[in-house]
Amino acid sequence: ETGVTQTPRHLVMGMTNKKSLKCEQHLGHNAMYWYKQSAKKPLELMFVYSLEERVENNSVPSRFSPECPNSSHLFLHLHTLQPEDSALYLCASSHSGLSQSEKLFFGSGTQLSVL
Amino acid sequence: SQQGEEDPQALSIQEGENATMNCSYKTSINNLQWYRQNSGRGLVHLILIRSNEREKHSGRLRVTLDTSKKSSSLLITASRAADTASYFCALRLNSGNTPLVFGKGTRLSVIA
Numbered sequence: 001e002t003g004v005t006q007t008p009r010h011l012v013m014g015m016t017n018k019k020s021l022k023c024e025q026h027l028g029h030n031a032m033y034w035y036k037q038s039a040k041k042p043l044e045l046m047f048v049y050s051l052e053e054r055v056e057n058n059s060v061p062s063r064f065s066p067e068c069p070n071s072s073h074l075f076l077h078l079h080t081l082q083p084e085d086s087a088l089y090l091c092a093s094s095h096s097g098l099s100q101s102e103k104l105f106f107g108s109g110t111q112l113s114v115l
Numbered sequence: 116s117q118q119g120e121e122d123p124q125a126l127s128i129q130e131g132e133n134a135t136m137n138c139s140y141k142t143s144i145n146n147l148q149w150y151r152q153n154s155g156r157g158l159v160h161l162i163l164i165r166s167n168e169r170e171k172h173s174g175r176l177r178v179t180l181d182t183s184k185k186s187s188s189l190l191i192t193a194s195r196a197a198d199t200a201s202y203f204c205a206l207r208l209n210s211g212n213t214p215l216v217f218g219k220g221t222r223l224s225v226i227a
Contacts, residue, residue: 033214104150
């Protein structure tokens with residue numbers, strides 16, 4: 001248990017559905033991240049929030065919409081996804097975000113399948 | 116590219132043997148971190164080595180860093196079946212406050 005909880009663990013959705021991924025951290029950290037992990041590709045950073053403000057947005061399609069209502073919770077809202085969006089979505093947190101000595105604490109991920 | 120490249124992509128060894136994984140990179144770094152991932156799970160931080168350090172140990176793990184060759188190695192001694200996982204190096208670049216950049220990982224299989 002890393003102190004970062006993601007729900008759901010698995011999600012199957014059609015291309016016209018709207019769903020949300022949830023992440024909660026119990027570590028008192030101030031920064032939260034969304035990563036996408038596809039087979040045979042490096043981990044892709046999608047979004048970073050530090051003190052509830054988005055500080056990194058790596059040209060992610062608008063069909064992915066993050067929300068960080070407070071420093072403990074992070075959401076990823078999904079709509080009109082494509083089959084190539086099927087992947088493991090990982091949430092992570094760190095103490096103070098983008099600091100040089102930071103290490104990340106990851107959740108177990110949501111395995112998303114888009115049909 | 117700014118990410119590290121792990122080598123080999125996959126490694127299969129017998130229980131009790133040592134496993135060595137390498138990470139090479141092309142840019143200037145502040146530190147390098149190794150993470151482990153069990154299948155279908157999140158990544159777990161193993162060890163961080165700073166650019167002014169050459170070697171660090173943690174239990175059965177030994178990490179080296181050679182900044183002149185821009186490479187790092189992770190050695191797992193006396194491997195166990197439970198060490199079966201993917202191992203990733205992650206770079207903290209020197210260029211300002213940038214997020215960690217991960218490689219594609221090495222898939223380690225330890226056969227009992």
